[in-house]
Amino acid sequence: MKVIYQNSYGPVSELLKKEIQKPGIKENEVLIKIHASAINDYDWSMVRGKPYLYRLMFGLFKPKNPIPGMELSGVIEAIGKSVTRFKVGDQVYGDISNYGFGSFAEYIAINEKAILPKPNSLKYEEAAALSHAGGLALQGLQDLGKLKAGDKVLINGGGGGMGIIAAQIANFKGAKVTGVDHLTKLEEMKAYGYDEVIDYNTTDFTELKTKFNLILDAKTNRSPFKYLNVLKPNGRYITVGGSLSRLIQVLFFKAWIKLIYKKNFAILALKANKDMRFLEALIANGSLRLAIDESFDFDHVPEAIQFFGEARHLGKVVITHKTKV
Numbered sequence: 001m002k003v004i005y006q007n008s009y010g011p012v013s014e015l016l017k018k019e020i021q022k023p024g025i026k027e028n029e030v031l032i033k034i035h036a037s038a039i040n041d042y043d044w045s046m047v048r049g050k051p052y053l054y055r056l057m058f059g060l061f062k063p064k065n066p067i068p069g070m071e072l073s074g075v076i077e078a079i080g081k082s083v084t085r086f087k088v089g090d091q092v093y094g095d096i097s098n099y100g101f102g103s104f105a106e107y108i109a110i111n112e113k114a115i116l117p118k119p120n121s122l123k124y125e126e127a128a129a130l131s132h133a134g135g136l137a138l139q140g141l142q143d144l145g146k147l148k149a150g151d152k153v154l155i156n157g158g159g160g161g162m163g164i165i166a167a168q169i170a171n172f173k174g175a176k177v178t179g180v181d182h183l184t185k186l187e188e189m190k191a192y193g194y195d196e197v198i199d200y201n202t203t204d205f206t207e208l209k210t211k212f213n214l215i216l217d218a219k220t221n222r223s224p225f226k227y228l229n230v231l232k233p234n235g236r237y238i239t240v241g242g243s244l245s246r247l248i249q250v251l252f253f254k255a256w257i258k259l260i261y262k263k264n265f266a267i268l269a270l271k272a273n274k275d276m277r278f279l280e281a282l283i284a285n286g287s288l289r290l291a292i293d294e295s296f297d298f299d300h301v302p303e304a305i306q307f308f309g310e311a312r313h314l315g316k317v318v319i320t321h322k323t324k325v
C-alpha cells in the first residue's frame with residue numbers, strides 16, 4: 001500500500017511517498033481502507049519536530065511512528081477476533097491520536113476503540129474533518145467553558161478548524177460570538193455564525209472595552225493577566241493551544257487567578273471522539289456546517305501540510321484518498 005513516510009524530522013518537502021506492506025490486524029483491531037483524512041496542527045509539528053518539546057511525545061531523535069496523520073474516515077475491510085463494535089463493510093471515522101498515528105496511508109490497522117460509526121448523512125471528507133476540531137470546540141465550550149445561553153463568547157483563532165465549529169455550537173446554545181482571526185477570513189466567518197469579527201493584526205482584543213463571559217483560545221500568545229482585562233466577573237478563559245511558554249504560565253497562575261480575581265482559567269486536554277453524536281445531530285438538523293477550505297488528493301499530502309502551516313485556511317484542510325495512488 002502507498003503511505004506518506006518520514007524517516008526523520010525536517011521540512012515537509014522531505015516527506016516520502018513509499019510502498020509498504022498492508023498491515024495485519026491484532027485481535028482487537030480493525031483494518032480500515034481510508035477514504036479521507038485531514039490535516040491538523042499535530043501533523044505540522046510532528047513532521048518538522050517543532051516545537052522541540054513535542055519530541056518528548058513524538059520521539060526524541062526521530063518519529064516513533066513514521067506515518068503521520070491522526071484523523072480519518074473509511075470502510076472496514078477486516079476485523080480481529082475480539083472486535084465487537086464493527087463488522088466488515090461498516091463506514092467509520094474518528095480522531096485516532098489516542099491509539100497512534102498513520103492516517104496518511106491507503107490502509108490502517110487500529111484498535112476498534114479509536115473510531116466511531118460514520119453516519120450516512122456525512123460525506124467521507126466531512127467525517128474526516130469533524131472529530132478533532134469538533135472535539136476541541138465542544139469540550140472547550142461546554143465541558144470546561146460551561147457555556148450558557150446569553151453568554152458573550154470570544155473565540156481567538158476563530159477562523160480555523162476549531163473556531164468555525166465552536167462559533168456554530170455557541171450560536172446554537174444561544175450565545176453571542178465574536179471571532180478573532182486574519183483579515184482575509186473575517187467576512188466568511190460571519191457566514192459561520194460570528195456576530196462580530198476582529199482582525200488580529202490591527203486590534204488587540206485584550207484592549208477592548210467589551211467584556212466576555214467566555215474566551216476560547218486556539219492561539220494563546222499573551223500573559224494570562226492580559227486576558228483578565230476582557231473577562232466579566234466569574235468569566236472563563238479556556239485555551240486549547242498556543243505558545244508553550246504561555247500555556248505553562250496559564251498552568252502556573254490559574255489557581256492564583258481564581259483566588260484573587262474569581263475567574264476560571266483552564267487548558268483543555270482533548271478526549272478524542274467524545275460526544276460526536278451531539279455534533280452529528282447538529283449537522284443533521286442544519287445547525288452545524290463544516291468548512292472545508294481546500295481538499296487535496298493523496299499524492300499531495302506534503303503540499304497540504306505546507307498549506308495548512310503557512311496559508312490562510314478557513315476551517316479544515318482535507319485529503320481525499322483516491323486509489324490512483
Ligand SMILES: NC(=O)c1ccc[n+]([C@@H]2O[C@H](COP(=O)([O-])OP(=O)(O)OC[C@H]3O[C@@H](n4cnc5c(N)ncnc54)[C@H](OP(=O)(O)O)[C@@H]3O)[C@@H](O)[C@H]2O)c1
Binds near residue numbers: 239
Ligand atoms: N488541548 C488539546 O488537547 C489539543 C490537542 C491537539 C491540538 N491542540 C491545539 O488546538 C489548536 C487547534 O486549533 P485549530 O485546529 O483550530 O487550528 P487552526 O486550524 O490552525 O486555526 C488556528 C487559527 O488561528 C489563526 N491565527 C494565527 N495567528 C493568530 C493570532 N495571533 N491571533 C488570532 N488568531 C490567529 C490562524 O489563522 P492564520 O491563517 O492567519 O494563521 C487560524 O485561522 C492548536 O493550537 C493545537 O495545537 C490541542
